[in-house]
Amino acid sequence: MPRFLHTADWQIGRYYSRFENDDGVALAEARFTAIERLARLAVDERCDAVLVAGDVFDAQTVSDRAIRRVFNAMAGFSGPWVLLPGNHDAALAESVWTRARRLNAVPDNAHLALEPGVVELRQQSLAVLAAPLTQRHTHSDLTEGFDELETAEGLVRVGLAHGSVQGLLAEGIDSANPIAADRAVQARLDYLALGDWHGVKQINSRTWYSGTPEAERFRNNDAGVALVVEIASPGAEPVVTRHATGQYAWVQWKEQISVATDLDELLARLSELSAPAVVDLKLSGVVDLAGERRLLQALSVAEAKHRSVQCDRSGLSLQPTDDDIAALNADGYLGEVIADLRELQVSEDQSRAQTSREALAILTTVLMERTGTTEEASS
Amino acid sequence: MKIQRLRIEQLRQFRQPLTLDDLDPGLNLIHGPNESGKSTLVRAIRAAFFERHRSSSVDDLRPWGDSSAAPTVELEFVTGERSWHLKKRFLQQKRCDLEVGGEAFSGEEAEDKLADLLGFQFASRGASQDKHWGIPGLLWVEQGSGQNIHDAVAYAGDHLQSALNSLLGEVASSGGDDVILQIQSQRAELLTATGKPRGDYARLGEEQHSLASELESLEERISQYQALVDRLGELRQRHQQNERERPWEAARQKFQEAERRSREIEQWQQEQQREQQALRDCQENLKLLRQQQQQAEAATNKLETRAQHLKACQGALESLRARENQTAEAQAAAQKAYENARSQVRVAKEQEQRARLENDLRQVQQQLEGVEQNLTQARHYLTELQATRQQLQVNPIDLKALENLRALHRQLEEERIRSHAIATRLHYRLEEGETLSVGGETVEGEGDRLLLAETAVLLPGLGQLTITPGGDDLASVQRRLERLQENYESQLRSLNVASPEQAEQMAAEQAQRTQNLQRLEGLLASLAPRGVETLAAQQQELDNRRQQLQAEQQALPETSADAGTVASAEATQEIAEQRLREADLQLQEHSKQQYAAVQNLANAEKEWQQLKDELENSGRQAELRALQQSVMETGEREARLNQSVSERQSRIDDARPQLIQQDIERYRASAEQLEKGHQKEALELTGLQSKLESQGAEGLEEQRDELAARLEHVRRRYRELHQRAEALDLLLGLLQDKRQALTRRLQAPLQKHLNHYLGVLFPKATLDVDDNLIPGQLTRAVPQGQERGSLQELSFGAREQMGLISRLAYADLLQEAGRPTLIILDDTLVHSDKQRLDQMKRVLFDAARRHQILLFTCHPENWRDLGVAPRDLQTIKTGNE
Incomplete structure (x- = not known):
């Protein structure tokens, strides 16, 4: 009754340029710890083996240290690991894998499926049919070979491949590394473990994408998961269970602020968001000085709580109310300037509008500081 | 503000009190000669307002040599429909008293009230200076400073502004300038004055570029690396295929086959060579045999020739013999x-x-x-x-002796002459026939005798007479004569002659x-x-x-x-x-x-005979027949050989030995090249492998990602600063535009007043006012069109006129804003020509309808037509007014 962990797309060596340095480093670090968590999960779930469906590494030329750390992180699970080269870490003549071997970093229980064929794990009653990428991109279905591959009697046939299941993407897109949707049936597989899709996705009862164990984009849904697959015997339906492995939730919100309550609602959601998360906000609409102050306050709080909080306010025009202006003591032509800047923000020209917003923010800041100091002086 | 009465006491030359009252609410002309105290009056007014009564820096007010004096100024004036009475005493028993509409103030309180009213400051210490004078500084013109309007307006700036603000309502911004300054300084952190990035902003821009190019080069290296990986894969595959197939071995086999074939052909060629040699020998032999045949034929021909030769020899001999006699005869004749x-x-x-x-x-x-x-x-x-x-x-005759004789003869002659002269002359004349003997000599006739010695004359008949000549030397002459006679005669003798x-x-x-x-x-x-x-x-x-x-x-x-x-x-x-x-x-x-002919004949005969004998030999005939046979046989053999050789040659040619040689070379080279290439590939493979290993260890893509992240950060930060710089630019621009617009609004009333006066002086002229309300550009009509220029560029006289006009305009502005105005002019417009002065009088008269003007002058005649009675300071002093 083989039971194994299906994971993929570790993307070790990924850098996050959009974040501040320390955030980027922490996020990269989370990818290593994800492997440790997977190992623990395999142990906890009493898995017989771990199958990794490609893109273990994000690039061929990652540092030696990164390579060693990957294999070190696998130490928590002493059963067999079957690692498949994906499009990011294809088994080229010289590849991250050949380097790993040269570095003597590969432990005995890690099987590198660098060539198409069967990795037989007799002890675990598993025959893993591997379709590694040996070029960066192929346009033929590498799993076709599975149809012809024979495996020993009594072993569960599990396919391990990396690519795009055809028909899944929009028509007309000539995706690289295609995989036939009915490969599991065609090749009499008990299970086809796929990688490349970063969110968990079931194609059919025997074909799954596990997704990446640690999210690394805002776009993929259902990332940060690993699958535990149990197959009673050859030919039996696989039983697949999801297990969350992600450390950080990646949240991206695009919000339109029109009235004060919109802002209230947003701020409430932000404060309720479970930590630690990676947050990306893109706001548009209108906000007055008080709203802006509240927003900045909330963002400041969120920044301290989450891994990263980014907020794009370029679409959010700052519109001080008359009361605001009065409070700022913006008499005479200062008032006129504020009025002008308010108008400029609704300009067609996006960058002009943004510049005006910034200009108004600067002016109000200066004015608030002035009123602040006068208030202090008067008090 | 109208001053009604001024009284001063113990102040400079006015030791006695001087009172100036009944001052006109409009124009007042006060005149007096130099040092009559006009300036002292002005000074007194200034001191009353600007100097703290406690000030110790007002010694100039004290009359000369009077240290106990207490200079006092008393002023009564009306402003804001209230009467003001000010009395101020300096240096001694210092006091300041002010009464306003029944309310009394004193000391500094009174002074501050005045400052507030008129718009000036007190000096914090020391004497009051022009920078403290504010509005009065602008309206009270000291002697010779009427043209300098710039400083005066600057010192009065705040007061003017506030007057304007009150005039126009709350259009100005209370903190506007301050905000502008702040924005400017914020902008200066990012941009230079000319709008170029500076500081972090500039640095980020550069860093962005350098990072981008670094990234690009890294990308380049990565793509190179990937190309190398591809090459490695390709190479490895080919290498393995070659290792299996070993194509050089096939080539080598072909090479050996070609070599075998080549050897076979070589054998043919050797045979051919041998047979060709045989053919050549046979042909040579045939040639020799034919030659022999030809020689036999030639011998027969030769015999004939010799016979002919013999005959010719005989002929020749005969002809020679025929000519023999002829030749001998010819010789004998010769x-x-x-x-x-x-x-x-x-x-x-x-x-x-x-x-x-x-x-x-x-x-x-x-x-x-x-x-x-x-x-x-x-x-x-x-x-x-x-x-x-x-x-x-x-x-012979001796010619010398002859000469001697001649000389002696001459001497003798001379001596005889001399003796005659001294001798006694005896003259005688004897009768015919009679004789006498003289000295023994008988004489006859007549003659003379010279007697030198005693001579006896015998007178025949008579006796003898002896005559003895007298004289002393008669004897010596006689002697010398005798000696000469002797010599002479001896000479004659020696010459053997009788006479000379x-x-x-x-x-x-x-x-x-x-x-x-x-x-x-x-x-x-x-x-x-x-x-x-x-x-x-x-x-x-x-x-x-x-x-x-x-x-x-x-x-x-x-x-x-x-x-x-x-x-x-x-x-x-x-x-x-x-x-x-x-x-x-x-x-x-x-x-x-003939001899030769005989010889020839003999030889010819012999040769002919010899050859004839030879040819007629019987063995020779047999020989000739054998030769014939030999020639035939050899010819047949040659034909046979010829055929064999040409057959073999075509066989060799068909085999194309040259191509076979080329094949050998080709297959050999191919095999070698293939094997070498294989080895080279193996080497390249190892090289490539190690190169990739070392490059792989650098973690190029990881570096690339890291660099890209850094670049992204820099870009983001740069964009932020850029955004901010643009925002500051926009903001500053807006603020400055607004402020300028405001200033223009503020300037409008001033402009109006200025143009009012200016029109009197220069029709259709305008005088621009800058942000600080200071007059700048003057535009006026000239015959050629329009003329623009700064006020500073005008002549002194014109500047003074403009200065006065401006001050009057400020006064109008202040009055409009409800501020008190008083205009004091100390000897002004002295540099104006008559025409301008006339116009300025119109201006002054016009202004005096709104403001009180105190005009002090030492040239009352210039101001006669001002429409007011001039007041003579001298008269006032003496109290006769």
């Missing part, structure tokens, strides 16, 4: 002719000899005759010569002979220069020669025939000799030819 010619020559020579001898003989005969003639003559001369010479030697005449005769003869001798000698020399003997010998010699010649002549044989000249005879002989020589030669040649 011999004879030659002999003839020779005898002719001999005869001619004898003839010539004889003619020569005859000629010689004739010549000798002639010479001989000449010589004989000369000889005869010479002998005659010689005889004569010898006779003369003998005569000369017989009776005889001697002379003899000398003449002797000279004649000597001359004769010389002539003879000359003649002889010409005839016989070498002597007569020589001549005789010559004669003898010639005679001998003649005899010899005659003998020779006789020896010559007699000839009769004329043989002609020797030369022609000899020429004939020479020709004859030549002919003889030729004839000899011909004869000789002929015999030689």
Whole structure:
């Protein structure tokens, strides 16, 4: 009754340029710890083996240290690991894998499926049919070979491949590394473990994408998961269970602020968001000085709580109310300037509008500081 | 504000109180000469307002030399419909009292109230300076400073602004300028004055570029790396395939096959060579045999030739013999002719000899005759010569002695003359026939005797007379005479002559002979220069020669025939000799030819005979037949060989041995190249492997990602700063625009007042006012159009006029804003010409309708037509007003 962990797309060596340095480093670090968590999960779930469906590494030329750390992180699970080269870490003549071997970093229980064929794990009653990428991109279905591959009697046939299941993407897109949707049936597989899709996705009862164990984009849904697959015997339906492995939730919100309550609602959601998360906000609409102050306050709080909080306010025009202006003591032509800047923000020209917003923010800041100091002086 | 009354006391030259009252609410003209106290009045007014009454810096107010004085100023004026009364005392018992509409103030409170009213500040310490004077500083013009409006307006700026603000309501911004300053300083952090990035902003821009290029180069390296990986894969695959297939071995096999084939052909070629040699030998042999055949044929031909030759030899000999006699005869004839010619020559020579001898003989005969003639003559001369010479030697006369005799004769004569002179003269004349003896000498007739010695005269008949001459030296003369006579006579004796005449005769003869001798000698020399003997010998010699010649002549044989000249005879002989020589030669040649012909004939006969014998030999016929046979056989063999060789050659050619050689080379090279290439690939593979290993260890893509992240951060930060810079730019621009617009609004009323006055001076002119309300550009109409220029560029007089106009405009503005105005002009417009001054008077008169003006001057005549009564300070002082 083989039971194994299906994971993929570790993307070790990924850098996050959009974040501040320390955030980027922490996020990269989370990818290593994800492997440790997977190992623990395999142990906890009493898995017989771990199958990794490609893109273990994000690039061929990652540092030696990164390579060693990957294999070190696998130490928590002493059963067999079957690692498949994906499009990011294809088994080229010289590849991250050949380097790993040269570095003597590969432990005995890690099987590198660098060539198409069967990795037989007799002890675990598993025959893993591997379709590694040996070029960066192929346009033929590498799993076709599975149809012809024979495996020993009594072993569960599990396919391990990396690519795009055809028909899944929009028509007309000539995706690289295609995989036939009915490969599991065609090749009499008990299970086809796929990688490349970063969110968990079931194609059919025997074909799954596990997704990446640690999210690394805002776009993929259902990332940060690993699958535990149990197959009673050859030919039996696989039983697949999801297990969350992600450390950080990646949240991206695009919000339109029109009235004060919109802002209230947003701020409430932000404060309720479970930590630690990676947050990306893109706001548009209108906000007055008080709203802006509240927003900045909330963002400041969120920044301290989450891994990263980014907020794009370029679409959010700052519109001080008359009361605001009065409070700022913006008499005479200062008032006129504020009025002008308010108008400029609704300009067609996006960058002009943004510049005006910034200009108004600067002016109000200066004015608030002035009123602040006068208030202090008067008090 | 209208001052109604001014009183001063103990102030500078006004030690006594001076009161100026009933001041007009409009124009007041106060005049007085220099130092009459006009400026002191102005100073007093200034002190009343600007100087703290406690100030110790107002010593200038004190009258000269009066240290106890307490300068006092008292002012009464109306403003804001309230009466003000101010009294201020300085230096001593300092006080300040102010009464406003029944309310009393004193001290600093009073002073501050005034400052507030008029708009000025007090100096924090020391005397009040123009920078504190504010509005009054602008409206109260000191002597000679009317043209300088700039500073005055600057010092009054705040007061003017606030007046304007109150005039226009709350349009100005309370903190606007401050905000602008802050925005400017924020902008300056990012941008330079010219709008170029600076500081972090600039640095980020550069960093962004350098990172981008770094990233690009890294990308380049990565793509190179990937290309190398691809190459490695390709290479490895090929290498493995070659390792399996070993294509060089196939090539090598082909090479060996080609070599085997080549060896086979080589064998053929060797056989061919051998057979070709045999063919060549056979052909050579055939050639020799044919030659022999040809030689046999040639021998037969030769015999014929020899026979012909023999015949020719015989012919030649016969013809030579035929010509033999002819040749001999010719030679004999030539011999004879030659002999003839020779005898002719001999005869001619004898003839010539004889003619020569005859000629010689004739010549000798002639010479001989000449010589004989000369000889005869010479002998005659010689005889004569010898006779003369003998005569000369017989009776020679000594010419020297003769000379001596002549001298003695002369002396004797002279002495006799001298004795006659002193002698006693005895003259006698005797009768005819009578004689006398004198000194023994008988005398007759008449004569004289000179008596030197005692002479006895015998008178015949009579006796003797002895006469003794007198005189002392008569005796010595007598003696000398006697001595000379003796010498003379001895000389005659030695000469062997009786008289000197005889001697002379003899000398003449002797000279004649000597001359004769010389002539003879000359003649002889010409005839016989070498002597007569020589001549005789010559004669003898010639005679001998003649005899010899005659003998020779006789020896010559007699000839009769004329043989002609020797030369022609000899020429004939020479020709004859030549002919003889030729004839000899011909004869000789002929015999030689004949001999040779005989010899030839013999040889020809012999050769002919020999060849004939030879050909007629019987063995030779057999030989010729055998030769014929041999030639036939060899020809057949050659044909056989020829066929075999050409057959084999075509076989060799068909096999294309050159191509086979090329194949060998090609297969050999291919095999080698393939194997080498394989080895090289193996090397490249290892090299590539190690290169990739080392590059892989650098973690290029990880570096790339890291760099990209850094670049992204820099870009983001740069964008933020850029955004901020643009925002600040926009904001600052807006603020400045607004402020300027505001200033323009504020300037409008001032502009209005300015143009009001300016129009009087320059119709249609405008005077611009800058942000600080200071007049700047003047635009006025000139005949050419418009003229623009700064106020500073105008003449002093015009600047003063503009200054005054501006001040009046400010006064109007202030009044409009409800501020008190008072205008004090101390000797102003002194630099204006009459025309301008007239216009300025109109301006002043107009202004005085709204403001009180105190005008002090020392030129009252300039201001006569101002429409006010001038007040003379002198009169006021004396209280006569």
